[in-house]
Amino acid sequence: MSIGKPAKSFSHFQEKILDICELSFYNRFSTLGYRVLKTKTPNRADGLPGAERAEGVERRMEKGLVTVIGAGLAGCEAAHYLARHGFSVRLYDCKPNKFTPAHSSKNLAELVCSNSLKSGDVWGNACGLLKEEMRLLGSLVMEAADATKVPAGGALAVDREAFSAYITERIRSDPNIEYVPEEVKELPQGYAIVATGPLTLDALAEDIRAKLGGALHFYDAAAPVVSAESIDYSKTFTADRYGKGEGDYVNCPMNKEEYEAFVEALVSAERAVAHEFEKGEIFEGCMPVEVMAARGRDTLRFGMLKPVGLYDENGKRPYAVLQLRKENVAGTAYNLVGFQTNLKFPEQKRVFSMIPALKNAEFLRYGVMHRNTYLDSPKILSADLSLKTDGTVFFAGQMTGVEGYVESADSGILAAMNCALKMRGYAPAAWDCGTVSGALAHHVCAETDNFQPMNANYGILSPLGLNVRDKALKKRMLAERALEKVRENAADAEDELRAE
Numbered sequence: 435m436s437i438g439k440p441a442k443s444f445s446h447f448q449e450k451i452l453d454i455c456e457l458s459f460y461n462r463f464s465t466l467g468y469r470v471l472k473t474k475t476p477n478r479a480d481g482l483p484g485a486e487r488a489e490g491v492e493r494r495m496e497k498g499l500v501t502v503i504g505a506g507l508a509g510c511e512a513a514h515y516l517a518r519h520g521f522s523v524r525l526y527d528c529k530p531n532k533f534t535p536a537h538s539s540k541n542l543a544e545l546v547c548s549n550s551l552k553s554g555d556v557w558g559n560a561c562g563l564l565k566e567e568m569r570l571l572g573s574l575v576m577e578a579a580d581a582t583k584v585p586a587g588g589a590l591a592v593d594r595e596a597f598s599a600y601i602t603e604r605i606r607s608d609p610n611i612e613y614v615p616e617e618v619k620e621l622p623q624g625y626a627i628v629a630t631g632p633l634t635l636d637a638l639a640e641d642i643r644a645k646l647g648g649a650l651h652f653y654d655a656a657a658p659v660v661s662a663e664s665i666d667y668s669k670t671f672t673a674d675r676y677g678k679g680e681g682d683y684v685n686c687p688m689n690k691e692e693y694e695a696f697v698e699a700l701v702s703a704e705r706a707v708a709h710e711f712e713k714g715e716i717f718e719g720c721m722p723v724e725v726m727a728a729r730g731r732d733t734l735r736f737g738m739l740k741p742v743g744l745y746d747e748n749g750k751r752p753y754a755v756l757q758l759r760k761e762n763v764a765g766t767a768y769n770l771v772g773f774q775t776n777l778k779f780p781e782q783k784r785v786f787s788m789i790p791a792l793k794n795a796e797f798l799r800y801g802v803m804h805r806n807t808y809l810d811s812p813k814i815l816s817a818d819l820s821l822k823t824d825g826t827v828f829f830a831g832q833m834t835g836v837e838g839y840v841e842s843a844d845s846g847i848l849a850a851m852n853c854a855l856k857m858r859g860y861a862p863a864a865w866d867c868g869t870v871s872g873a874l875a876h877h878v879c880a881e882t883d884n885f886q887p888m889n890a891n892y893g894i895l896s897p898l899g900l901n902v903r904d905k906a907l908k909k910r911m912l913a914e915r916a917l918e919k920v921r922e923n924a925a926d927a928e929d930e931l932r933a934e
């Protein structure tokens with residue numbers, strides 16, 4: 435299939451974009467995570483990566499069309515960002531004609547596993563801070579998450595159907611975005627953002643491998659979901675850890691004997707056979723529960739089954755606790771928190787039903803495990819997330835080596851922002867690691883011999899330069915610094931990239 439060619443119906447947008455390209459040049463440009471050091475004139479392609487194809491670059495700049503491949507979290511953010519700034523976008527996704535092994539909804543921006551976007555705490559958690567940075571940048575994913583959230587203590591969890599429907603509606607009704615329901619099999623030509631995710635379909639993955647060199651991968655796993663009505667509530671209690679929240683979790687306690695029998699069954703249960711190509715590393719944050727359990731008898735009690743901060747109606751702390759979290763606003767389904775698994779389906783039913791509250795549980799979805807592909811980004815991507823060999827093709831999302839829903843969506847914004855800048859003749863400079871967004875992007879592109887995926891955490895932020903011993907205060911100061919930077923730079927970006 436040939437992509438990157440503008441559709442005829444977009445000609446009026448092309449005219450408009452041409453006008454914008456000619457008008458929008460300033461002496462200084464700054465935006466989230468980086469500062470642009472130089473300005474460019476709109477009709478010169480020299481200095482841009484891929485300048486040897488200057489004529490083609492110039493032609494495509496005039497047309498202002500960007501191809502985005504993959505309408506997942508990163509792709510939808512990228513399309514939305516570009517459309518919002520006056521670019522025309524052709525957004526490709528194989529749905530609904532074809533699905534990856536983990537996707538099943540016809541809607542865009544599908545959450546393939548947990549319905550939690552992790553912590554909502556802006557001042558005490560790096561992923562919470564990242565969310566706030568994204569809100570300041572006009573994130574569609576955050577807008578949808580805030581509009582469709584379900585109670586989940588300190589976490590930001592969403593009704594997954596409502597969340598995806600919200601984003602689908604916004605994307606499909608945007609006059610600057612043309613949705614093309616087709617599988618893409620080759621790397622695109624012209625300005626493009628590739629965001630096909632960890633389960634990129636085979637033909638494109640093969641093309642990427644052939645053109646860019648060997649991709650890396652690790653295992654990723656999803657947790658099962660049970661129907662609410664099948665839970666035995668006489669064996670549960672409702673509480674949030676340390677009382678934070680409004681009683682959003684259903685807790686399934688186990689005594690010592692129950693826990694030990696459960697762990698024994700878990701480690702000896704039959705696992706699904708991995709394909710030869712799938713035998714590789716497991717990302718620590720997605721470790722299947724049976725692999726964790728095999729590390730030691732008490733590992734789960736100090737991990738996903740930890741009882742710390744949880745007390746039943748009698749004020750008693752159980753020996754071990756499985757937490758169940760709502761899957762949807764209606765509360766008709768619950769997921770087994772932290773129970774990503776690769777056990778065979780009948781084994782999941784047998785072993786997880788040993789937890790007293792789940793004795794008669796109806797499994798609406800079983801846990802699954804998939805290969806999770808990502809690029810060797812430091813070797814093939816420039817600091818702006820475009821290919822070193824072709825500065826018009828950007829990558830975004832989980833396939834760049836960020837890990838997680840929120841991190842993937844954020845990377846879609848950054849790639850789109852860089853793409854927009856480049857199309858208007860600006861050259862991006864170094865990422866600012868004082869923001870979580872900038873630090874993640876820096877991680878993806880910084881040189882290293884052992885590249886590993888990364889999720890949002892304080893460890894990747896540049897130090898404060900002060901010795902602050904109080905951890906809570908330190909996190910607050912890091913957050914204030916990051917948000918100030920993002921606020922300032924987002925205002926600049928809006929000013930510079932605004933569609934006229």
Ligand SMILES: Cc1cc2nc3c(=O)[nH]c(=O)nc-3n(C[C@H](O)[C@H](O)[C@H](O)COP(=O)(O)OP(=O)(O)OC[C@H]3O[C@@H](n4cnc5c(N)ncnc54)[C@H](O)[C@@H]3O)c2cc1C
Binds near residue numbers: 616804831
């Ligand atoms: C099984 C599994 C479970 C996970 N669980 C969690 C979790 O619980 N929490 C968490 O934070 N993260 C989780 N992740 C990671 C999470 O998937 C990603 O972080 C996030 O969805 C990635 O966003 P993305 O936009 O990069 O890709 P995706 O959201 O996967 O979007 C990619 C899109 O590209 C489309 N596509 C693929 N190939 C093609 C092609 N050739 N042509 C056209 N379209 C194509 C797909 O249909 C899809 O819509 C999980 C990942 C997997 C694989």
